[in-house]
Amino acid sequence: MLQITLGIVTSVGGFLEIGSVTTAAQAGARFGYQLLWAIALGTICLIFLVEMSGRLAAVSKHTVVDAMRERFGFPFFFIVCVGIVVVAFMVLVAELGGIGFGLQILTGIGFPWWAVPISFVVWLLMWKGTFGLIENGASLLGLVTLSFLFAAFRLHPSWSSAGAALIPSMPQSGKAQYGFIAVSIIGASISPYLMYFYSSGAIEDKWDRTYIPINRFIAGFGMTFGGVLSIAVLIASALALQPNGILVDTFPQAALLMTTALPKWGFYLFAVSMIFACFGAALEISLAIAYFFAQGFGWNWSEDLEPSKNARYAFVYTIIIMLAAIPLVLGVDPIKVTVISMALTSATLPLAIVPFLFLMNDPIYLGKYRNGWISNTVVAIIILMSFVLAVISIPLQIIGG
Amino acid sequence: MDAALSWVGTAGMAGDAWLRHTTPDKYTRQTLDLSGQTLLQIGRDLRKSPRPAIDNAMIDTALARSRSHIARMSRLVVEKNAPDFRTQLDSLRQDQKLVKQLADSIEASSK
Amino acid sequence: MGLVRDVLDKKLMDREDCCMGRVSGLVMHVSEHAQPRVTHILIGGPTPWMRIHPSLGRVSRWLAGMWGPKNGEAVRIPWSRVETIGRDIKLDVEAKETGALDWEIWIARHVIERIPGSGSEEEE
Numbered sequence: 327m328l329q330i331t332l333g334i335v336t337s338v339g340g341f342l343e344i345g346s347v348t349t350a351a352q353a354g355a356r357f358g359y360q361l362l363w364a365i366a367l368g369t370i371c372l373i374f375l376v377e378m379s380g381r382l383a384a385v386s387k388h389t390v391v392d393a394m395r396e397r398f399g400f401p402f403f404f405i406v407c408v409g410i411v412v413v414a415f416m417v418l419v420a421e422l423g424g425i426g427f428g429l430q431i432l433t434g435i436g437f438p439w440w441a442v443p444i445s446f447v448v449w450l451l452m453w454k455g456t457f458g459l460i461e462n463g464a465s466l467l468g469l470v471t472l473s474f475l476f477a478a479f480r481l482h483p484s485w486s487s488a489g490a491a492l493i494p495s496m497p498q499s500g501k502a503q504y505g506f507i508a509v510s511i512i513g514a515s516i517s518p519y520l521m522y523f524y525s526s527g528a529i530e531d532k533w534d535r536t537y538i539p540i541n542r543f544i545a546g547f548g549m550t551f552g553g554v555l556s557i558a559v560l561i562a563s564a565l566a567l568q569p570n571g572i573l574v575d576t577f578p579q580a581a582l583l584m585t586t587a588l589p590k591w592g593f594y595l596f597a598v599s600m601i602f603a604c605f606g607a608a609l610e611i612s613l614a615i616a617y618f619f620a621q622g623f624g625w626n627w628s629e630d631l632e633p634s635k636n637a638r639y640a641f642v643y644t645i646i647i648m649l650a651a652i653p654l655v656l657g658v659d660p661i662k663v664t665v666i667s668m669a670l671t672s673a674t675l676p677l678a679i680v681p682f683l684f685l686m687n688d689p690i691y692l693g694k695y696r697n698g699w700i701s702n703t704v705v706a707i708i709i710l711m712s713f714v715l716a717v718i719s720i721p722l723q724i725i726g727g
Numbered sequence: 728m729d730a731a732l733s734w735v736g737t738a739g740m741a742g743d744a745w746l747r748h749t750t751p752d753k754y755t756r757q758t759l760d761l762s763g764q765t766l767l768q769i770g771r772d773l774r775k776s777p778r779p780a781i782d783n784a785m786i787d788t789a790l791a792r793s794r795s796h797i798a799r800m801s802r803l804v805v806e807k808n809a810p811d812f813r814t815q816l817d818s819l820r821q822d823q824k825l826v827k828q829l830a831d832s833i834e835a836s837s838k
Numbered sequence: 839m840g841l842v843r844d845v846l847d848k849k850l851m852d853r854e855d856c857c858m859g860r861v862s863g864l865v866m867h868v869s870e871h872a873q874p875r876v877t878h879i880l881i882g883g884p885t886p887w888m889r890i891h892p893s894l895g896r897v898s899r900w901l902a903g904m905w906g907p908k909n910g911e912a913v914r915i916p917w918s919r920v921e922t923i924g925r926d927i928k929l930d931v932e933a934k935e936t937g938a939l940d941w942e943i944w945i946a947r948h949v950i951e952r953i954p955g956s957g958s959e960e961e962e
Contacts, residue, residue, distance in 0.1 A: 432751070453953075575733070576761070579758075582741060582750075624857055624860035626856065626857045632956065632957025633950050634946050635957060638942055638945055640956070641945050
């Protein structure tokens with residue numbers, strides 16, 4: 327059962343983080359329940375992608391990056407590396423900023439002052455911690471985000487209206503903004519670094535073919551956990567913030583999300599939830615970037631090894647965490663970085679998903695565990711969607727962002 | 728005007744939360760100050776794009792009154808003066824209704 | 839066996855199952871009177887960058903000469919040292935002796951091991 331923690335930490339760190347909370351809160355505040363379908367769609371896509379990543383690792387003993395480098399060669403790997411790592415780095419800045427914001431609203435001390443201590447703690451956990459400690463610790467801490475679900479229930483939402491919102495519909499006004507938030511939600515959900523982290527985690531946890539059924543359960547349960555919590559944020563925002571006309575352009579506005587539903591503890595639970603969720607995300611992204619380089623270039627890598635035994639891998643995460651602190655120290659607004667990174671994630675999705683379709687159908691890696699027609703259909707739809715998102719995300723950001 | 732309504736609403740909700748002892752003083756004061764500063768900027772931006780159907784003086788007055796109430800609320804947080812704070816909050820709620828009416832009028836006239 | 843499919847970009851492991859990097863390139867001997875044959879595996883250096891564009895190979899060589907172990911050339915492993923080609927390529931060599939881990943060792947000694955808690959203290 328502890329294996330479920332890989333699913334939860336992937337979900338909490340990858341799904342429920344500053345991007346998804348911000349976009350879900352904005353969606354609820356501006357459009358009520360209308361964008362629920364975007365979160366549901368993102369969740370379903372992610373369940374399939376994460377399950378496939380785990381299956382690839384368990385059967386072939388290759389991570390997604392390993393397989394991509396071998397199958398497509400160094401030039402293609404390098405193009406993907408640049409696209410994915412640049413965007414992942416921006417998301418890392420946003421996550422560290424999210425932790426800073428959480429501490430800011432609790433203490434009144436501005437987030438730039440927290441940038442260095444937070445980065446140090448994230449780095450220290452990676453330096454001294456094992457994969458198991460990070461996985462289980464982040465999962466346990468991430469359970470505090472269940473408070474979003476509790477708050478949503480306390481506000482007595484209309485479940486029939488919420489259910490109806492699972493069917494996409496256009497709003498009367500603000501269509502460009504609606505489109506932008508929908509794209510951002512899907513970009514926040516289907517983040518490629520989740521696949522790289524999950525498949526690397528499966529190798530760290532030494533999965534084999536016997537883990538295939540568990541993998542399905544973990545992917546389904548874990549990603550649904552994150553998706554449900556995002557939906558809870560949207561509902562809470564729709565019921566608590568929208569009636570007050572609050573549009574959630576800044577983090578201090580989002581902090582009011584649970585104050586109506588949970589008068590005594592709501593504010594503090596929000597802050598702590600954001601701190602832990604963004605902390606998990608920062609760890610996950612740092613690991614994903616370091617894994618990407620190490621696996622792509624064929625270095626030694628494992629969170630369970632001491633840093634001196636996988637020096638280049640440790641060097642990469644040390645440098646990126648240090649660099650990620652710099653924009654925050656300089657006062658760059660993490661929310662702005664979040665918004666831009668969500669749009670760029672959508673724009674670079676094809677780079678990650680298209681090669682993945684080939685890998686999941688390659689008999690050399692997967693043998694009889696290759697994708698069936700259902701998985702292939704879903705991936706094909708995701709690829710189509712990713713190309714549409716890639717084309718419209720930047721223009722929508724300019725018009726509706 | 729949606730942005731103005733959002734920030735008046737933010738100040739109001741933050742004020743409510745403070746009165747219920749839901750939020751700490753520092754956060755409340757910082758949010759009120761941020762609301763006031765943002766409303767000032769919104770007022771400046773609105774003056775640059777005047778709307779002939781709406782009296783800009785009304786918008787200026789509504790926003791100025793809101794800012795004034797918010798500024799007083801921020802000082803009252805420091806003094807921990809809940810009764811006067813509640814009075815200012817009630818006045819801010821009246822301002823919020825006026826800002827909402829103006830926002831609805833602008834939206835109706837742009838259609 | 840396909841060279842591109844089964845060899846190029848595959849991970850290399852030494853006698854002790856230590857990662858040595860990936861196959862960046864292959865050296866082949868081509869002559870009129872015999873079948874072309876692979877003579878060496880190339881690891882790192884400017885080789886992978888040259889596959890994108892030759893100028894990147896030159897930049898890589900120049901940068902590698904400025905910093906680190908100051909070795910900008912690819913490591914050459916004789917093809918005769920290949921033991922098995924499967925999921926990874928197993929070589930009958932010791933990674934440290936080939937030069938494939940020069941960067942790993944340099945970064946470990948000059949950066950990582952200077953930070954407390956790197957795990958190098960236990961070996962002293």
